[in-house]
Amino acid sequence: MSEIKNSNTPANPQDIKKIALLTSGGDAPGMNAAIRAIVRSAIYYNLKVVGVKNGFSGLINNDFIEMKSHSVSKIISRGGTILKSSRCPEFKMQQGRERAFNNMKAAGIDALIVNGGDGSFRGADLLYKEFGIPVIGIPCTIDNDIYGTDFTIGFDSAINTVIRAVDNIRDTAESHNILFFVEVMGRHSGFIALNSSIASGAEATLLPEIQTDIDQLCHFMEMERRKNKTSGIVIVAEGDEEGGAAEIAQKVKQRLPNYETRVTTLGHIQRGGSPSCNDRVLASLLGHAAVKGLLEGKTGLMAGQVNREIVFTPLEEAYTKRDKIDKNWIEISKIISM
Ligand SMILES: Nc1ncnc2c1ncn2[C@@H]1O[C@H](COP(=O)(O)OP(=O)(O)OP(=O)(O)O)[C@@H](O)[C@H]1O
Ligand SMILES: O=P(O)(O)OC[C@H]1O[C@](O)(CO)[C@@H](O)[C@@H]1O
Ligand SMILES: [Mg+2]
Secondary structure, three states, rough: OOOOEEOOOHOOOOOOOEEEEEEEOOOOOOOOHHHHHHHHHHHHHHEEEEEEOOOOOHHHOOOOEEEEHHOOOOOOOOOOOOOOOOOOOHHOOOOHHHHHHHHHHHHOEEEEEEEEEEEHHHHHHHHHHOOOOOEEEEEOOHHHHHHHHOOOEEEHHOOOHHHHHHHHHHHHHHHHOOOOEEEEEOOOOOHHHHHHHHEEEEEEEEEOOOOOOOOHHHHHHHHHHOOOOOOOEEEEEOOOOOHHHHHHHHHHHHHHHOHHHHHHHHHHOOOOOOOOOHHHHHHHHHHHHHHHHHOOOOOOOOEEEEOEEEEEHHHHHHHHOOOOOOOHHHHHHHHHHO
């Protein structure tokens, strides 16, 4: 394993004897691989491991299970999360977090590993800052919107699911001369849209990070048609400020009534399915690094991978800085899809 950077040292890491882990926010393919790596690494380092069910709700409701090596057998290939996940509004309130901390203390839990996205890291960071309990985050979200890691766990699997679907849509779009608007996930982030658009050869990509101009889009589509293209794919991130795919398709249809248009919303199929090899490897490395990091005294940090190295980044940076999309990629995707 590569050297671990950016340390942050709490009082007594050698006092850590029992750790807990949870999965939070939208599930992501590879969460199970992370759970497996955490549990097996913790056992290897002679720690006891507790699984928290249903994300932060499980901390508040004392929903803990002891994890053994066999508890994580044969889960590396499974999508979803065996610990289940949730969105837990109570955790946004101080009383909720205090209850969670008291339950952890009563259960003898010395440290926590949170597998989730930016929202989960906000919660994890507050728990660490308010109560001083050692906490490490692992970036698990299909959105890829976390600073401090090249990729989040689940992103690779999700974009592969998207491109398989778009390839299928392309077949029928071409056969029937249809302009398709395909909506992908990403309420605040266009990574899924941009990467899957490049990889599927889509004609246009609409993202929350970039102002959408419907007239410009229609003009572009007209130019494409003049090149004898009779069908097309527009990938729309669900968080686009002009609306979802259905709304945008309607606006285009008003301006280009001769076009035959259809809308497909890929929805939650993007979050499910067996994780890709890249996601399984990333989850395995980060799961191990999180446990090792706790034992080295790291806390309030996220374990990520940058340029193939394990890097620890303050949770606050991971969720505030966010990762930026490269706007040149949009231009490139246009150039090579013409
Ligand atoms: N500001 C906050 N303070 C405390 N807890 C928070 C905060 N924001 C989010 N959380 C906790 O984290 C949970 C998950 O957050 P959120 O729904 O934003 O998903 P996420 O972790 O960003 O994952 P994804 O975006 O992949 O679905 C929330 O339900 C809540 O319990
Ligand atoms: O239906 P849910 O669980 O609210 O999830 C939708 C959101 O979660 C994400 O899929 C990430 O998990 C976002 O891209 C999306 O906006
Ligand atoms: Mg999020």
